[in-house]
Amino acid sequence: MSKQEVILCESLETSLGRAIERCPHDKLFILTDEHTQRLCLPSLKEVSFLKDAVEINIGAEDVHKTLETLASVWMALSQQGATRHSLLINLGGGMVTDLGGFAAATFKRGIAYINIPTTLLAMVDASVGGKTGINFNGLKNEIGAFAPADSVLIETEFLRSLDAHNFFSGYAEMLKHGLISNTAHWVELLDFDTDNIDYAALKDMVGRSVQVKEDIVEQDPFEHGIRKALNLGHTAGHAFESLALAENRPVLHGYAVAWGIVCELYLSHLKAGFPKDKMRQTIQFIKENYGSFAFDCKQYEQLYAFMQHDKKNTSGTVNFTLLKEIGDICINQTADKDTIFEMLDFYRECMGV
C-alpha cells in the first residue's frame, strides 16, 4: 500500500493546494454530507482551485453508510463525467471518508482521493489508514477495500462546530489509542478538561493520537498482525453497534467502542492480567462520559452472533485484541461462548444495566 501523507494543517488552503498538485487530474469532485455541506464547505468555497469542483451530497450518519448511498455516488460520478483521472475530495466525518473512499476505490477500478476529516473521530482514526467501506446485511463495514487516500488534511478548526456527543464519540477512539500506546498518553486523555475544551491543546493531542494510528498502519497496512491493535474494543463494540442498528436505536460508533472497551478490558484483566486499577479508572471515565448501552441476557445470543462476524476471526473462533498493560498488546486472543457471556454479565453489572 502506498504511503499516505497525513498533515496537521496550519493553513488548510495551502495544504490542499499542495495535495491537489500531487494528484494530476482532469476533473475535481467534492463529497459532503448534508451537515458538512452547510457547516464546512463554505470555508472552502473561497479556495480558487476548488471553484470548478462538482459537488456530490449524501445523507448524514451511519444509517446512510449503505449500498444505496454508495450507488448514488457512483451514479453522480458517472453522470457528471468522472474519468479514471478524476480526483475526489471527501469532506466530512468517518461516514463520508469510509463511503467516499470506497466509491473512489471502486469507480472505474480506482481513482485518487483526498480526505479532509471534519469530526474528531475522522481526524484521529477513520480518515487515515486506508480502511474504506459500507455497512451491509446489518454488519459493520461488511463490504470494503483497503485503499488509502493520497493525502489526509487535518484542520482542527472544524471541530468548533461539533456537538458534545460527536466529540465524545471521537474521544473514545483517542482513548483506545492511549490504551494501546503508552501511559502518559492515556493519563493526558483521562485528565483533559472536556467541559472547557482548550482547542490548541486538543490539536496537539489529535496530532499524538493520529500518530499512534499512522505508526501501526505503516507496520501492517493490511491487518495481518499488529494492526489488530487498532481494533481494541471493536469485537464487542461492533456487536453493540449492530444490535442498536437492528433495533432501530442507532448509537454513535465511538460510544459502541467505549462500551466495547469496558468489555474487553475485563477480558484483558481475566486472560492477560491487565491491572485492575487501570481497568477501573478507564471504566469510570467511560461511565461518566458515555452512559451505558442497555440490553439483557435474552440478547446475549444475538450479540454473540454479531461477534461471530468479526473480521479478525478465523475458523469459527471469536478474536479479541487484549492488553497485558497499557501499550502491551496481545492480538489473536480468543474467548469461548461462556467467557463471552461472563464478559457481558460483567458489563451489565458494572454499568448498572
Ligand SMILES: NC(=O)c1ccc[n+]([C@@H]2O[C@H](COP(=O)([O-])OP(=O)(O)OC[C@H]3O[C@@H](n4cnc5c(N)ncnc54)[C@H](O)[C@@H]3O)[C@@H](O)[C@H]2O)c1
Ligand atoms: N476507516 C476507519 O479506519 C474507521 C475508523 C473509525 C471509524 N470508522 C467509521 O467512521 C464512522 C463514524 O465516523 P464519525 O464519527 O465521524 O461520524 P459521521 O461521519 O457520521 O459524523 C457524525 C456527525 O457529525 C456531522 N459533522 C461532521 N463534521 C462536522 C463538523 N465539523 N461540525 C458539526 N457536525 C459535523 C456529520 O454530518 C454527522 O451528522 C463509522 O461508520 C465508523 O464505522 C472508520
Ligand SMILES: O=C(O)C(=O)C[C@@H](O)[C@H](O)[C@H](O)COP(=O)(O)O
Ligand atoms: O484502522 C483500523 O484498523 C481499525 O480497526 C480502526 C477502527 O477504529 C475502525 O472502526 C475500523 O473501521 C474497524 O474496522 P473493521 O475491520 O473492524 O471493520
Ligand SMILES: [Zn+2]
Ligand atoms: Zn472504530
